[in-house]
Amino acid sequence: MGRAPTSQLIHGDCREVLSKLPEGSVSCCITDPPYNYEFIGREWDHTEITRRLDRIQNSTTLVKNIPYGSGLAGGIRNERWYERNRENILEYRRWCGEWGRGLLRVCKPGAVVAVFNSTRTSAHVQVALEDAGFYARDCLVYRRHAGIPKGLNLEKKLSKMGDKQATKWRGWHTCFRNEWEAIVVLQKPLINNYMQTVEQTGLGPFKTIRADGSFQSNILEGYSKGDDEEFDEHCTIKPLVLMKKLIEFFVPPGAQHTVLDPFAGSGSTLVAAEELGYPSIGIEIEGRYVELARRRLAQVGRRRSESLFADVG
Numbered sequence: 001m002g003r004a005p006t007s008q009l010i011h012g013d014c015r016e017v018l019s020k021l022p023e024g025s026v027s028c029c030i031t032d033p034p035y036n037y038e039f040i041g042r043e044w045d046h047t048e049i050t051r052r053l054d055r056i057q058n059s060t061t062l063v064k065n066i067p068y069g070s071g072l073a074g075g076i077r078n079e080r081w082y083e084r085n086r087e088n089i090l091e092y093r094r095w096c097g098e099w100g101r102g103l104l105r106v107c108k109p110g111a112v113v114a115v116f117n118s119t120r121t122s123a124h125v126q127v128a129l130e131d132a133g134f135y136a137r138d139c140l141v142y143r144r145h146a147g148i149p150k151g152l153n154l155e156k157k158l159s160k161m162g163d164k165q166a167t168k169w170r171g172w173h174t175c176f177r178n179e180w181e182a183i184v185v186l187q188k189p190l191i192n193n194y195m196q197t198v199e200q201t202g203l204g205p206f207k208t209i210r211a212d213g214s215f216q217s218n219i220l221e222g223y224s225k226g227d228d229e230e231f232d233e234h235c236t237i238k239p240l241v242l243m244k245k246l247i248e249f250f251v252p253p254g255a256q257h258t259v260l261d262p263f264a265g266s267g268s269t270l271v272a273a274e275e276l277g278y279p280s281i282g283i284e285i286e287g288r289y290v291e292l293a294r295r296r297l298a299q300v301g302r303r304r305s306e307s308l309f310a311d312v313g
């Protein structure tokens with residue numbers, strides 16, 4: 001039985017941490033950055049943030065918990081509103097470029113970067129990473145169950161306002177029921193071609209054959225969270241089975257391949273890498289999530305030593 005893979009969790013802003021990691025040391029990056037671009041790069045006591053939070057608290061009409069800049073929340077759709085919306089997304093794209101450039105430096109040639117994002121913002125992430133020097137390869141559809149459209153329900157809104165004709169608008173919302181998330185897939189440029197890159201870094205092609213002999217498509221469905229994956233402390237945990245599948249698509253087996261997640265959250269990518277036997281590095285800006293990820297990784301370690309003990313016994 002080989003040694004357990006090493007997982008390293010670093011507490012900090014990935015834009016800074018990435019600049020300290022060794023160049024060309026990472027074989028794959030699977031990550032899930034925040035999609036809500038509105039408050040990125042701002043201090044939490046920024047007056048604009050305080051103003052908008054107050055506005056949400058006191059409003060009876062705004063859709064709660066959805067960022068103002070997402071286009072789903074309320075607000076008068078005047079020129080300023082659209083301008084602000086545009087500024088927000090461009091700011092998000094610039095921010096993606098900042099970590100994207102750091103990421104390019106630490107990746108090996110041929111390394112794949114797979115980034116979860118919303119259907120509205122994924123194009124910006126892709127363009128930012130292309131500008132950073134990656135080459136766009138695909139956009140995977142991660143299909144998952146979703147309940148109701150999150151936008152405005154016209155009938156409900158009008159009937160609250162006392163409109164007797166409200167039922168005319170039954171079934172009309174300001175957006176669809178969102179049933180998929182995008183995973184944009186990019187690659188660090190190869191060394192001349194696939195053969196040379198495979199020879200020198202062991203990377204480049206995707207694993208496309210499935211257990212039943214069929215070929216993997218770019219629509220991923222049927223991956224749900226296990227019963228033990230409900231950690232109340234982090235609301236955007238990705239299913240472990242999905243993270244494992246993504247790693248298996250892009251990284252051939254081998255402890256020489258390090259998997260990176262610069263937005264580690266509760267550590268799903270790291271736990272998946274650890275369970276598959278790859279070393280990993282996670283970066284997370286929030287101390288409480290670093291602790292949560294550490295606890296999850298420790299659980300994997302415990303499970304492994306129990307099974308080792310069982311093997312020996």
Ligand SMILES: C[S@@+](CC[C@H](N)C(=O)[O-])C[C@H]1O[C@@H](n2cnc3c(N)ncnc32)[C@H](O)[C@@H]1O
Nearest residue numbers: 013014032236237238263265266267268284285
């Ligand atoms: C969408 S969550 C990731 C969830 C993760 N996929 C999981 O399964 O738990 C994004 C994470 O990125 C972290 N984050 C945001 N900005 C960051 C930055 N500049 N550097 C590192 N982490 C950051 C947030 O604190 C959050 O935990």
